[in-house]
Amino acid sequence: MAARGGAGALLALAVTLVLAGCGSAEPVARPLLPTPPQTVFSPEPQTASPSPSPSPSVLAVPTPAATPLATAVPTPSATPSTTAVAPLVVLDPGHSGKSISSTDAASGLRDIDYPNYPEIYEMFDISVCVGKGLRADGYRVALTKTKALDSVGLVARAKIANDAKAALAVSVHDDHSQGPAFQATYSQRGIRHDGDYHAMYRGTGSKRTVFSDAEVAQASEKAAEAIARERTKAQGRTVGVRENTYTGRAPLEPGNLAIVQLLAKVPWVYNEAGAKSGGSTTKAMSIATEEAYAKGLLVGVEAAVPLPAGAVSQPSAGVQQLKQCLTTAATPGDGRVDRPARYRPSGS
Ligand SMILES: [Zn+2]
Numbered sequence: 145m146a147a148r149g150g151a152g153a154l155l156a157l158a159v160t161l162v163l164a165g166c167g168s169a170e171p172v173a174r175p176l177l178p179t180p181p182q183t184v185f186s187p188e189p190q191t192a193s194p195s196p197s198p199s200p201s202v203l204a205v206p207t208p209a210a211t212p213l214a215t216a217v218p219t220p221s222a223t224p225s226t227t228a229v230a231p232l233v234v235l236d237p238g239h240s241g242k243s244i245s246s247t248d249a250a251s252g253l254r255d256i257d258y259p260n261y262p263e264i265y266e267m268f269d270i271s272v273c274v275g276k277g278l279r280a281d282g283y284r285v286a287l288t289k290t291k292a293l294d295s296v297g298l299v300a301r302a303k304i305a306n307d308a309k310a311a312l313a314v315s316v317h318d319d320h321s322q323g324p325a326f327q328a329t330y331s332q333r334g335i336r337h338d339g340d341y342h343a344m345y346r347g348t349g350s351k352r353t354v355f356s357d358a359e360v361a362q363a364s365e366k367a368a369e370a371i372a373r374e375r376t377k378a379q380g381r382t383v384g385v386r387e388n389t390y391t392g393r394a395p396l397e398p399g400n401l402a403i404v405q406l407l408a409k410v411p412w413v414y415n416e417a418g419a420k421s422g423g424s425t426t427k428a429m430s431i432a433t434e435e436a437y438a439k440g441l442l443v444g445v446e447a448a449v450p451l452p453a454g455a456v457s458q459p460s461a462g463v464q465q466l467k468q469c470l471t472t473a474a475t476p477g478d479g480r481v482d483r484p485a486r487y488r489p490s491g492s
Pocket residue numbers: 188189238239260263317318
């Protein structure tokens with residue numbers, strides 16, 4: 145698995161995804177995408193931890209000090225009085241371009257992921273555009289993939305956020321097996337059951353791994369609540385803070401916390417959005433639906449992690465560029481050739 149994982153896990157962060165600017169025609173809704181390889185099911189599996197050796201060495205995540213990762217953050221000299229650096233947000237677009245199945249040496253947990261269409265494209269677009277918006281509003285941003293079909297295991301994704309010392313990491317998923325009434329955020333703290341929180345974990349026996357950082361768990365819970373609140377407003381649907389379950393979903397490790405969140409040392413919020421449309425589990429989201437989800441995520445992140453200078457006024461510049469960004473997000477070379485030409489950037 146090491147060799148395989150190593151080959152696939154070659155990326156690090158998408159520091160700056162400069163999207164080709166804009167087209168003109170504004171498609172209203174995306175048509176059906178051709179049926180891809182293997183659309184897997186429904187609830188979001190998310191797990192796994194790639195093999196130990198591949199990820200660490202490959203994912204050279206710049207340290208905050210070494211590389212300001214993107215946005216033009218004012219240097220200390222430029223702003224004598226304010227040395228505070230803008231928060232770094234890691235955006236984690238759901239799924240791997242190729243199926244991954246390996247074992248995390250540290251925990252013994254299986255790191256399993258797979259391509260999931262059309263989710264993998266939709267969530268990449270949304271993550272790229274939310275990232276662009278956050279940068280426009282003054283944040284630093286890193287993505288766990290540089291292209292929609294990059295293959296990155298779950299352990300590697302967690303490592304990216306950990307190494308970058310992210311103020312917040314956000315996984316972005318949708319679920320075409322569930323209708324739009326299903327909208328959720330998940331934190332590393334879980335929810336109360338009869339007044340008490342349960343252990344958040346994955347695996348059984350000697351592999352059982354429990355999330356034990358109470359401070360991070362609480363920060364994650366607060367962020368999950370903030371994002372749920374803003375998503376509810378933006379999407380016009382109730383987004384609940386929930387607890388997931390992976391039990392009975394072999395080969396996924398049993399438990400109640402996504403692997404990326406379990407292995408994270410930073411607050412991490414995992415998002416799901418029901419996207420079944422017209423009875424179809426493969427029909428792509430409309431741009432309007434993508435925009436609403438993206439807006440909720442963007443405003444939610446900004447509410448959860450304010451800038452040192454204070455909260456960003458809404459609707460921010462970042463929010464205002466979302467629609468155009470999503471309409472023109474497709475980049476050639478990442479496997480999106482299946483998408484209709486009018487969804488590709490002009491000139492491609
Ligand atoms: Zn997913």
